[in-house]
Amino acid sequence: MTKLLRGAFVIGRRDFSATVLSKTFLFFLLGPLFPLLFGAVFGGIGASVASSRQKPVVAVVASQADFERLDAARGRLATAIDDEHVIRLTRFAPEADPNAQRGHLLASKDPPVQAVLMGFPDRPQLTGAIRPDGTTAGQLRLMLADAEGDSQAEAALAVDHTDVSIANTSRDLALTGQAAQTALFFFTLLLSTMLLSQLVEEKSNKIIEVVAAAVPIESLFVGKLFAMLAASVLGLIVWISAGAAVLASFKGLGALPTPEIGWPTFLALVIAYFGMNYLILGALFLTIGAQASTVREVQTLSMPVTFGQVLIFGFAATAVGAPNSGIALAAAIFPFSSPLTMVARAAQGPDLWQHVIALAWQALWVAIILKLGSSLFRKTVLKSGPRTKWWRFSRT
Amino acid sequence: MSTGPAVEAVDLVKDFGATRAVNGVSLSVPSGSIYGLLGPNGAGKTTTIRMLLGIIDPSSGSRRVLGRDRPLEAAQEIGYLPEERGLYPAMYAREAIAFMGALRGLPLREARRRADVLLKEHNLGDWAKKPIRTLSKGMAQTVQLLGTIIHKPRLIVLDEPFSGLDAINQAKLEELIRREARAGATIIFSTHVIAHAERLCERVAIIAKGKVAFDGRVDEARARLRPIVRLTTRERDGPWRSALPAASRTEGNHFVFELPESGPEPLLKALIDGGAGIEALAIERPGLHDAFVAIAGESAAAEMAREKPQ
Numbered sequence: 001m002t003k004l005l006r007g008a009f010v011i012g013r014r015d016f017s018a019t020v021l022s023k024t025f026l027f028f029l030l031g032p033l034f035p036l037l038f039g040a041v042f043g044g045i046g047a048s049v050a051s052s053r054q055k056p057v058v059a060v061v062a063s064q065a066d067f068e069r070l071d072a073a074r075g076r077l078a079t080a081i082d083d084e085h086v087i088r089l090t091r092f093a094p095e096a097d098p099n100a101q102r103g104h105l106l107a108s109k110d111p112p113v114q115a116v117l118m119g120f121p122d123r124p125q126l127t128g129a130i131r132p133d134g135t136t137a138g139q140l141r142l143m144l145a146d147a148e149g150d151s152q153a154e155a156a157l158a159v160d161h162t163d164v165s166i167a168n169t170s171r172d173l174a175l176t177g178q179a180a181q182t183a184l185f186f187f188t189l190l191l192s193t194m195l196l197s198q199l200v201e202e203k204s205n206k207i208i209e210v211v212a213a214a215v216p217i218e219s220l221f222v223g224k225l226f227a228m229l230a231a232s233v234l235g236l237i238v239w240i241s242a243g244a245a246v247l248a249s250f251k252g253l254g255a256l257p258t259p260e261i262g263w264p265t266f267l268a269l270v271i272a273y274f275g276m277n278y279l280i281l282g283a284l285f286l287t288i289g290a291q292a293s294t295v296r297e298v299q300t301l302s303m304p305v306t307f308g309q310v311l312i313f314g315f316a317a318t319a320v321g322a323p324n325s326g327i328a329l330a331a332a333i334f335p336f337s338s339p340l341t342m343v344a345r346a347a348q349g350p351d352l353w354q355h356v357i358a359l360a361w362q363a364l365w366v367a368i369i370l371k372l373g374s375s376l377f378r379k380t381v382l383k384s385g386p387r388t389k390w391w392r393f394s395r396t
Numbered sequence: 397m398s399t400g401p402a403v404e405a406v407d408l409v410k411d412f413g414a415t416r417a418v419n420g421v422s423l424s425v426p427s428g429s430i431y432g433l434l435g436p437n438g439a440g441k442t443t444t445i446r447m448l449l450g451i452i453d454p455s456s457g458s459r460r461v462l463g464r465d466r467p468l469e470a471a472q473e474i475g476y477l478p479e480e481r482g483l484y485p486a487m488y489a490r491e492a493i494a495f496m497g498a499l500r501g502l503p504l505r506e507a508r509r510r511a512d513v514l515l516k517e518h519n520l521g522d523w524a525k526k527p528i529r530t531l532s533k534g535m536a537q538t539v540q541l542l543g544t545i546i547h548k549p550r551l552i553v554l555d556e557p558f559s560g561l562d563a564i565n566q567a568k569l570e571e572l573i574r575r576e577a578r579a580g581a582t583i584i585f586s587t588h589v590i591a592h593a594e595r596l597c598e599r600v601a602i603i604a605k606g607k608v609a610f611d612g613r614v615d616e617a618r619a620r621l622r623p624i625v626r627l628t629t630r631e632r633d634g635p636w637r638s639a640l641p642a643a644s645r646t647e648g649n650h651f652v653f654e655l656p657e658s659g660p661e662p663l664l665k666a667l668i669d670g671g672a673g674i675e676a677l678a679i680e681r682p683g684l685h686d687a688f689v690a691i692a693g694e695s696a697a698a699e700m701a702r703e704k705p706q
Contacts, residue, residue: 003468003471006501007499010495010498010499011499013498013504014484014495018484018486018487022486201484202482205482205483205484205485206478206480206481206482207482207483207484208482209446209451209476209478209480209482210476210478210482210496210499210540210543211499212451213449213450213451213471213474213476213478214471214476214496214499214500215468215471215499216468378452
């Protein structure tokens with residue numbers, strides 16, 4: 001193990017220096033602009049899924065007749081402005097203990113309850129993490145006045161602000177998860193082609209034999225993978241610094257809803273999942289790229305690899321809106337989509353144990369892919385052992 | 397210096413699919429010797445070397461290198477110059493040598509220090525901070541060779557090291573090999589040019605068609621053949637002709653034949669007594685090439701002859 005790591009360090013150090021000190025690294029730093037656009041387009045998939053399934057509602061505790069009057073007022077408001085932008089109302093029958101019912105409803109996620117309206121029509125009171133002068137309260141005042149037959153006046157509405165964040169609805173948390181997922185996707189997309197071509201230099205310059213005689217082949221794979229991770233982290237620091245400057249010009253992180261586990265833990269998980277996403281896909285791309293002998297072969301491979309990444313991203317994105325669905329579970333277990341799925345999940349749930357398991361699972365797959373990749377490399381490139389028939393076929 | 401063999405191989409076999417590249421190679425390389433692997437291209441020399449170094453695993457058989465069954469465990473004590481030379485074109489010469497040293501376990505700072513010393517010793521000091529791609533082929537080859545020995549290995553394996561070098565650089569390389577051997581290193585090199593092996597090696601293995609046809613001292617290989625007698629006489633015929641072997645090659649009054657087992661004295665006596673009129677007589681010790689022809693066969697020798705001499 002010591003020899004493996006020592007060899008990996010020597011190779012990684014050379015690769016890192018060769019990458020970062022080359023003029024082309026500047027272009028690498030400019031690279032995120034393109035995948036950013038790409039990621040934003042496909043990131044909309046998850047958002048649309050989330051928005052269609054998990055619209056937050058205002059829970060109205062009232063009799064059926066009172067609710068119908070209020071709902072009719074909502075309908076009239078929706079004809080004036082787009083229905084998509086009008087708050088949604090759901091009726092709940094009054095229970096014996098109003099306080100208990102209010103607490104229960106505010107904790108509900110199915111449907112996700114943004115606020116609770118009680119006391120309509122006599123003394124309407126809205127409870128939730130909403131601002132008294134915000135859109136939700138403003139729309140409700142218009143509906144209440146309309147329902148009371150006085151559309152010219154603004155109805156009295158007492159608003160109780162609770163500590164429960166308005167952002168803590170599934171939809172809003174999904175937004176945070178989606179943002180993290182998109183960021184991870186395009187950062188990794190940037191690196192895939194670079195990883196594909198990592199071993200071409202050694203093979204075309206015949207250096208591979210010098211290396212293979214000195215250190216285990218696994219060292220070559222691990223060294224190259226972590227050198228590119230280090231280079232990408234360097235790029236990440238530049239991009240995050242630039243991104244922070246942009247965010248500071250607008251709304252900052254406050255523009256995104258606070259994850260349930262809090263920003264520090266969430267950001268730590270984002271970094272961990274970035275590393276795992278990079279390492280898993282990187283190990284795979286390194287393995288695929290190691291089979292290529294020329295730059296032309298790498299170029300041929302890069303397109304299917306890019307589409308493969310998009311498919312994986314699409315798969316993980318479908319899980320954003322429904323984190324507990326079967327497809328979300330499958331996306332979390334499938335090693336290549338697991339980091340992207342879990343980073344979105346980190347924004348939507350408070351449980352940390354699932355991330356410990358996921359990171360261990362992903363680390364296991366990094367090791368498995370590296371081992372398989374180096375074995376395949378030995379067989380097909382160094383010709384140590386029987387040749388793999390499909391590869392012999394493809395090279396003829 | 398250890399007295400045991402630096403490298404031992406027993407019945408190494410390597411199959412590439414249906415093709416058997418190496419077919420039961422066994423050899424023993426004494427510590428501190430210069431050992432040549434001779435054979436035409438495709439004989440299995442490079443594959444044998446790759447198996448000895450652990451780059452590829454044998455299909456069957458075993459090898460033991462510097463006392464270890466797994467060659468990679470001894471990697472820090474081995475230097476290897478592959479047949480297909482390889483360097484990073486953008487790397488500085490000094491960094492390329494240091495990189496190879498670091499791969500073999502040297503700390504980078506020490507590797508750079510040694511690289512500077514070696515480059516100056518070989519009159520390449522001015523090229524230390526030039527990219528490899530700006531060096532001539534000979535210079536680049538020297539840089540790779542220096543990277544092979546930077547960590548002062550106990551075993552140096554050179555696969556066709558003279559390939560691509562001009563006569564001056566070949567002589568320099570021969571001197572470097574002798575110097576490393578004098579310093580106690582075991583040197584194994586493969587070549588298809590027998591002259592290099594004849595000048596450098598104490599022991600050789602002759603490999604043909606994936607098999608070791610001979611493994612032993614160079615003089616043992618030569619001793620397999622009888623000395624050659626080249627005789628020129630005044631007379632073309634006479635009773636003295638009966639003293640010449642039946643398999644003599646004759647051109648007029650020139651005769652070439654193997655020295656009879658009875659030795660030179662009875663032959664000379666018969667020639668003089670028979671009135672042959674000796675004009676010239678030379679008894680030549682057979683060269684390694686003759687031994688190679690005799691051991692590996694005419695077809696292997698013909699193949700070697702077809703290859704471009706260095």
